[in-house]
Amino acid sequence: MNLNTPFKNYRKRSSSKNISSPEPVIVPQIGTSNTPSNLSTKNNNIVKYSVLYRKFTNKKNKTWEGDGTLIWYTNNDIALIKNEDDTMICKLKDANKSILKGSFSGSGYEFELDEEIVTSKIPKLTLSSTPTQIIHKPIIKPFKSPLLTINSNNNKNNIIKNIDQKDQKGQNIIQKDKIVDNKKVQDIITKSSSSKQTKETNRLKSSDPLYDIKNVQNPLFMPDFPKSIDDSEIHRKVVVDPVLSVKLRDHQRYGVEFLYSCLMGLKSSDINGAILADEMGLGKTLQTITLIWTLLRQSHIVGKKPIIDKVLICCPVSLVSNWKNEFSKWLGMNRVGVLAINGNKFQNEVRDIQLFPNNKVYQVMIIGYEKMQSMSELLSEITFDLLICDEGHRLKSSENKAIKTLKSFNIKRTILLSGTPIQNDLTEFYTMADFVNPGVLGSLKHFQKTFVKPILSSRDAKCTNKALIKKGKEKSKELVELTNKFILRRLNDELTKYLPKRSDYILFIAPTSLQLQLFKTIIETKRFQTLIDGETDENSSTIKNSSSSSSSLNLINSFRKICNSPSLLKTDSFFLDISERSSNSAEDVEFRNQLGKKVKSGKILVLIKLLGLLYAKNDEKVVIVSNFTATLDIIESIFQSLGLAFTRLDGSTPSNERGKIVDSFNKSSTTKSFAMLLSAKAGGVGLNLIGASRLILFDNDWNPAVDLQAIARIHRDGQMKDVKVYRFLTNGCMDEKIFQRQLVKQDLSDRFVDQKGGEKEIFDRSDLKDIFTINFDKIKTNQYCNTHELMCCDCNGKGEIVLENEFGSDLEDSNEESDEDEDEETKEKKKFMSALDYTQKYPDNENENTKVDEIKRKRLRRCLKGYRHIQPVQSSIVFKTDDDILDTLLNGQDREKPLISYVFGKY
Amino acid sequence: MSREEDMDGMIGAGSIILVDQLQDLGINAGDITKLKAAGIYSVSTVMSTTKRNLSKIKGLSEVKVEKIKEASNKLVNCGFVSALIQCDIRKRVIKISTGCKSFDQMLNGGISTMSTTEVFGEFRTGKTQLSHTLCVTAQLPKDQGGAEGKVAYIDTEGTFRPERIHEIAERFGLDGNQCLENISYVRALNSEHQHELVEQLGMHLSQGGYRLIIVDSIISLFRVDYSGRGELGERQQKLNQHLSKLGRMAEEFNCAVFLTNQVQSDPGASALFASVDGRKPVGGHILAHASQTRILLRKGRGDERIAKIQDSPECPEGECTYVLGSGGIMDVSE
Structure with a gap:
């Protein structure tokens, strides 16, 4: 050192x-x-x-x-x-x-x-300059949302490429950046992405509409609110999510707007609810779902929470899963949490309902009406913001427990969905309107006094007081105006623009000789005569005693059974009674057995032929609808004997299987499942059978709505092929009579029907005699059609389009003309004149019966407008309709014994 | 959770105070670098580390440690507050949906941030599938049950499959590649590495943007590295420190920590431990107490699985059924 x-x-x-x-x-x-x-x-x-x-x-x-x-x-x-x-x-x-x-x-x-x-x-010197010591600071990219939006900005900063260095084991070691000036770029990234983040997260706070609509062709905006007093409230446009608005049809767009303005109180301060009464197939479910989604996510005031938070949907039990599927179909499974209470035994329902309001997992609860009753205590704890009642005509009676429970929940906004809101009674209508908008029609007494009484008394057929009728019309107009603010109804013709063509064929089928014989047997029994005579003796306006009314009902049913198939009479106690074949003697037993074997009726024969031709075509499936399960049994056995594949759905099919059956029918080929046998009432509830393109209504019900429901099963959204509907009627027999009355009733349903309505009205005494009249001789000519005759149509059955002139003057005008005539008449009648003059001027020719016939005739013509009349048994003509199967049937018939005597076709 | 909730836990490190801010109070840069090297990136982490542990950091003397602690105390108040304020803090908690609505319902919304959730069960019960599903759901927007945040995935068993993430992203209608971008993945090599990774994690988390940390599975490497009764004590201690660190991170950075656990067989099990088939989760009481929510998964009929809450500070006991499908964890559809 x-x-x-x-x-x-x-x-x-x-x-x-x-x-x-x-x-x-x-x-x-x-x-x-x-x-x-x-x-x-x-x-x-x-x-x-x-x-x-x-x-x-x-x-x-x-x-x-x-x-x-x-x-x-x-x-x-x-x-x-x-x-x-x-x-x-x-x-x-x-x-x-x-x-x-x-x-x-x-x-x-x-x-x-x-x-x-x-x-x-x-x-x-910065550490990075010394070569051996590099502190690797991996660039941590900020979070970028992976959502796929319609306008996702491709914010790709392609400047940076991160190369992952992997060693042999494939592990990521370090991410190096190949950039010269890495700090600068990082600034750019953080700035742009953070600004985008702030943009997205603050969308609710901005005054732009929630969804970016620049690229959407036809955005659907909701009506604006009027300027409020509170200046701090900035309004923004509420727009329907483009995901849904592109799928809405025009009438649905209008529907959503209408519902929105009703619910938000834009129409009037006392209107907070609406009734959506579109006919079936117009998309009430889709309109409702669109509205719910819009209200769940948006508010018209900037910075405020969305308008609704929790929704309750009440519907018939079998439709609960259907609603859930609709939600996932239109909105996907992840946007809205839907809790469906449908009796699935894996579900702990009580716990689910209790937990429903606490968290944000579920926003919508779907529950059946009965379940809602039983869980009403638990449900009353939850504050719902919107109530939707599907098939709202269930709530038509004010004494109904369901309505009382729902009212007790105090839900501010309500929407009622119903395909048939106005069925029978003005009071029922009042109940529904009052449930949706309490107080809008006044109290019940006030409503009855102001509206019901005048309208009904003016509708009474016997009413002659002109002033009353006029007042009734005024009041009815006023009522319609008042309710149009919150009731929206569109008819099915809207759909015809979108759906494939539908052709209706009414086949009047000749009854077999056995059928005619059975009819004769009944008519000639003594019991029958006493029944008929006993009834026509009474005054037509008083009510019959129940025993005779029930026996006439039984009689009608027996006749219907004969029309379907004679073998159904084997178990008909009324028939056996009346024909004295109900004893246990050998003869009677033998008779019954023989009867049981006689399956074939005119309709069955035509059915077999039709099915044969259809199956040979091999690309179309068919739905057969009947009101009797016994008939379906017979048809089933026919299918089995023919070896054709079929599926069956009636009231006894368990509800959880119905969905599967419907799905498999729609998707399978004709060899696996050619036909669906459907019971009219069970099939009415929302089934979607678009896999089939042919429908056979084997028999009909008094209520035209039932038949219409059945038709709507196949002629609806999603149907690809042209639809052909065949209606089988046994010519001149009970089938046809019921059909005629159906038409009359359907016509009346658009207006307010008087008194009790329903089946009882049909049993007009004189009417009954007519029902049981069978014109045997004319039927045997095989050229007769009772309906055609009733319409007084002069065409010769060649299948040409019937022009209106043939019916004479326009029906509406003629009614009014006669009104005016009557007006003058009554005025004159009030003056004094000699008795002789009176009898000369006004001869007593206005028999009530002919007047009623006249009305019927007009109505039949109106309902059957547009049908072509075809009489198949004509020497020279080969018929061509738009259905080649029907052509084959008609033209290939035996001239002597044709199966089909007449056809009404609308195509 | 209201819409007007505090959003700054999301964007940047708004509520996270980084150690760099200690410079203003007189700590020199070199010391701050030492802190960062030890995995301490935020002031709250400094607060949660004891002086003893801070002194163990290479290069920090006791005097330094005192100074740092003093400075941190000035920046962050860790004293008594009224529970009302705590309630406000809890409003920042986000619930991440698991992909199955009834599972979410059972958990009162989903797995929550600022807490540790442990899931255990036999093989084939869906633990890894649940982890993958959570990777995707954590990225969903908040109104769809997600947390709009990134995910850190620590894989100890080698079961991470990016292809599954693609499939699950498809189910939710998300861009698969972007989903993968938002997942930070690492394969832990041994238990020490696993612990070091948590320190690394601190750096990532302090940048903000993370909402979920998944460790699949927490115990497998520990089980391997420490064998026998003799080392059991050490293993448990290490595990405890590891878990405590994870737990603190969850609370500081508003993340959810999701742990998967294995089970061990217990041939002599009597009804003492009430698990269904004589199997109990590994990790003993350390792991049991470290996680706030524990869920048992077991197999039901067919492809159904049943989840049951064993321990939770806020949800009542309950069971729910789910299925494993191509989209991850899904509801049982009728």
Whole structure:
């Protein structure tokens, strides 16, 4: 060690300041020194390090007491160590070795080297410039939402490419960036993405509509609110999510707007609910779902929460799963949480309902009416913001428990969905309107006094007071105006624009001789005569006693059974009774057995032929609808004997299987499932049978709505092929009579029907006699059609389109004309005149019966407008309808014994 | 959770105070670098580390440690607050949907951030599938049950499948590639590495944007590295430190920590441990107490699985059924 070292000044250093000392240390160079490679070349002989020191301890958990500085004189390899207060605590020889080690001890202390202290003015070089030490700071990309939107900005900053270095094992080591100026780019990224984030998250707070509609062709905006008094409320446009609005048809768009304005109180302050009474197939479900989704996510005031939070949907039990499927079909499974309470035994319903309001998992609850009753206590704990009642005509009776329970929930906004809201009674109508908008029609008494009484009395057929009729019409007009604010009804013709063509064929089928014989048997029994005569004797306006009315009902049913198939009479106790075949004598038993074997009726024969032709065509499936399960049994056995595949759905099919049956029918080929046998009532509830393109209504019901429902099963959204509907009627028999009455009733349903309505009305006494009249002779000619005759149509059955002139003057006008005539008549009648003059002027020719016939005729014509009349048994003509199967049937008939006597076709 | 909730936990490190801010209070940059090297990135982490542990960091003397602690105390208040304020803090909690609505209902909305959830069950019960599903649901927007955040996935068993993420993203209508971008994945090599990763994680988390940390499974590497009764004590201690660190991170950075656990057989099990088939979760009481919510998964009929809450600070006991499908965890459809 060379002690003759020249004087070197060294500086004190305070360790707690982080400013590097400004003065340079000038060290004269004595000689060359072996500087280790990691020393900076600025100070030749002195290198300073910061060290940690502690007193020597044997403890397990050692800590460093403090920080000191080590000054290393490289020339003589001595190091001095000082603590924070600049007192020297140690002096080291062979400093080089110790420094290389990093941690060393001396003078009762232990030391650990930290880092070098650089004391020059020159700013510290950034660590990244020294090549061997690269601190890898991976660029952490901020979160970018992976949502696929319609206008997702492709915000690709293609500048950066991150290359993952993988070693042999495929692990990611480090991500290097290939950029020159990485800091600058990172700034750009963070700025742009964070601004995008703020944009997205603050969409609710901005006054733009919630969805980006620049690329949407026809955005559907909801009606605006009027300017409010409160200036702090900024309004924004409420727009329907483009995902849904592109799928809405025009009438549905209008429907959603209408519902929105009703619910939000835009129409009037006392209107908070609406009735959507569109006919079946117009998309009430879709309109409702669109409205719910819009209200769940948006508010018309900037910065406020969305308008509704929790929704309750009440519907018939079998439709609960259907609603859930509709939600997932239109909105996908993840946008809205839908809780369906449908009796699935895996579900803990009570717990689900209790947890429903607490969290954000579910927003919509779908529950059946009965379940809603039983869980009403639990449900009353939940605050719902919107109530939807599907098939709302269930709520038509005000004494109905369901209505009372629903009212007790105090849900502010209500929507009622119903395909047939106005069925029979004005009071029922009042109940529904009052449920949706309490008080809009006044109290019940007020409503009855102001509207019901005048309207009904004006509708009464016997009413002659002109003033009354006029007042009734006025009141009815007023009522319609009042209710049009919150009731929306569109008819099925809207759909015809979108759906494939539908052709209706009414086939009047000749009854077999056995059928005619059975009819004769009944008519000729004594019991029958007494029944008929007994009824026509009574005054037509009084009610019959129940025994005779029930027996006429039984009689009608027996007749219907004969029309379907004689074998059904085997178990008909009424028939057996009346024909005295109900005893257990051998003869009677034999008779019944024989009867049971006679399956074939006119309709069955035609059915077999039709099915044969249809199956041969091999690309269309058929649905056969009947009102009797016994008939369906017969048809089933026919199918089995023919070897054709079929599925059956009636009231006895368990509800959880129905969905599967329907699905498999729609999707399978004709070989696997050619026909669906459907019971009219069971099939009415929302089934979707678009896999079939032909429908056979094997028999009909008094209520035209039932038949219409059946037709709507196949002629609806999703149907690809042209639809052909065949209606089988046994010519001149009960089938046809029921059909005629159906038409009359259907006509009346558009207006308010008087009194009790329903089946009882049909049993007009004179009417009954007519029902049971069978014109045997005319039927046997095979050219007769009772309906055609009733319509007084002069065409010759060649299948040409019947023009209106043939019917005479326009029906509406003629009614009004007669009204005016009557007006004058009554005026004249009030003057005095001699009795002779009176009888000459007004001969007593207006028999009530003929008047009723006249009305019937007009109505029949009106309902059967547009049908072509075809009489198949004509010598020279080969008929061509738009259905080649029907053509084959008609033209290939036996002239002597044709199966089909007449056809009405609308195509 | 109201719509007007505090959103700044999301964007950037709004509520996270980074250690760099200690410079203003007199701690020099070098010390701050040392802190970062040890995995301490935020001031709240400093607060949660004991002086003893801080002293163990290379290069920090006791004096330094005192200074750092003092400075941190000035920045973050860790004293008593009224529960009302705590309630406000809890409003920032986000519930992440699991993909199955009845599962969410049972958990009162989903797995929650600021807490540790542990899921255990035999093989084939769906633990890894649940992890994958959560990777995707955590990225959904908040009104769809997600957390709009990134995911950190620590894989110890080698079961992570990006292809599954694609399928699950399809189910939710998301862009598969972007989903994968938002998942930070690492394969842990041994238990020490696993612990070091958590320190690394601190750096990532402090940037903000993370909402979910998945460790699948938490125990498998520990089970391997420590064998025998003798090392059991050490294993449990290490595990405890590891879990405590994860748990603290969850609370500080508003993330959900989701752990998967294995089961061990217990041939002599009596009815003492009420698990269904004589199997109990590994990890003993350390793991049991470290996680706030514990869920048992078991196999039901066919492809149904049943989840049951064993321990939860807020949800009542309950069971729910779910199925494993191509879209991850799904509801049982009728």
